[in-house]
Amino acid sequence: MKTTKISVIGVGYLGAVHAAAMADLGHDVVGLDIDAERIATLQAGRAPFHEPGFEDILARGLDADLLRFTTDYADIADADVHFLGLGTPQQADGFGADLSYLEAAVDALAEVLPARGGAPTLVVGKSTVPAGTARMLAGRLEQVEGVTLMWNPEFLREGFAVKDTLDPDRLVYGVHDTEDPVAAQAVAMLDAVYARILEREAPRLVMGYEAAELVKASANAFLATKISFINAVAEMCEVTGADVTDVARAIGMDDRIGAKFLRAGVGFGGGCLPKDIRAFLASAEENGVGEALGFLREVDAVNERRRARVVALAGEMLGDLAGRRVTVLGAAFKPLSDDTRDSPALDVACRLRAAGALVTVTRTPRRCGTPSAASADWWSSSRTPPRHCAERS
Ligand SMILES: NC(=O)c1ccc[n+]([C@@H]2O[C@H](COP(=O)([O-])OP(=O)(O)OC[C@H]3O[C@@H](n4cnc5c(N)ncnc54)[C@H](O)[C@@H]3O)[C@@H](O)[C@H]2O)c1
The missing domain is CATH 3.40.50.720 (NAD(P)-binding Rossmann-like Domain)
Known part of the structure; x- marks a missing residue:
């Protein structure tokens, strides 16, 4: 398997597991976060949260020198693939998603990417975002030569995050235009990163940005609806x-x-x-x-x-x-x-x-x-x- 230089930007629940999992697949990974304490904890081989199996792959990656953590965007400038694991919390004054963490990270990344001199670079969004976000962020990276953005929503379940990352039930790739040869090159780059996962015959679906974003939003809405459905039935059960x-x-x-x-x-x-x-x-x-x-x-x-x-x-x-x-x-x-x-x-x-x-x-x-x-x-x-x-x- 070809080793890819990877960065994971935002090493919270999703990003830390993703970074360690990518190192476990044999890639050369740098995890980046603005939270210096979190970075120090991870670099010391300690999990900042409880997630079964996470500390094992974290230790393996650090010991094999395939995984390290930083707060400095300059340290990730030479990566071929950058994953975005930023939080998208509810806005303070409304129901919408706060995209400011993603925007700040993409802008910081855009500043260091020109050092690659136009070499093919893939930015892969993993956060859960409203439809239209990937296209908006792609616009912020437009000026940087050689960069393509994909959206690859994450379906991991906390408590099973390591297994779900390394053995997902499906991979969804969102691209700017499914007919564009540039998108085909980006798909091939991400396939190379996930080669060992794809060998296990995980279904891989390529679609437009908006469809990929909506897959994740609708999947979570469906699950929430199912839980509330039975809880609504429970209200009826209680009175009858x-x-x-x-x-x-x-x-x-x-x-x-x-x-x-x-x-x-x-x-x-x-x-x-x-x-x-x-x-x-x-x-x-x-x-x-x-x-x-x-x-x-x-x-x-x-x-x-x-x-x-x-x-x-x-x-x-x-x-x-x-x-x-x-x-x-x-x-x-x-x-x-x-x-x-x-x-x-x-x-x-x-x-x-x-x-x-x-x-x-x-x-x-x-x-x-x-x-x-x-x-x-x-x-x-x-x-x-x-x-x-x-x-x-
Ligand atoms: N946690 C899950 O189970 C899960 C599963 C699927 C999808 N998601 C989605 O993944 C995204 C991340 O979720 P999470 O639970 O990991 O969030 P989180 O809050 O645990 O992690 C986000 C991390 O990003 C860091 N960060 C913020 N601004 C930054 C910047 N400019 N540069 C670098 N790092 C920065 C934060 O310090 C934090 O450590 C969300 O969109 C969430 O909806 C989460």
């Missing part, structure tokens, strides 16, 4: 006396529906689904088809209601919550992860606290399979409210 697990099990047996993402509960959270459905809705509105995706507003509302319902249930069981001691077991938004971004658990903890309960949240310490009272790292929301709580109050 039906058991939603019976209903879910039976409808999930229909192949056309499937059992996954059909478990009623506290709803979805994390750094992706909530902000992605809102960004999808905002993008539809900007494009004049807000009505088409208006149902996502309801998907979001059903999801928010679940959190309130957990607190209401606690109230039904305990009576007045004021002064009652409540423990929330687990702070992350899902199992096998320590990601607390938009965590339903923390939201519920904050709502309970707002109702007067004395709340303790447990977190499983790193490298520990199961949470336990003895080994847990405790914090009390009455002592240090997380940013999440401060925002809500």
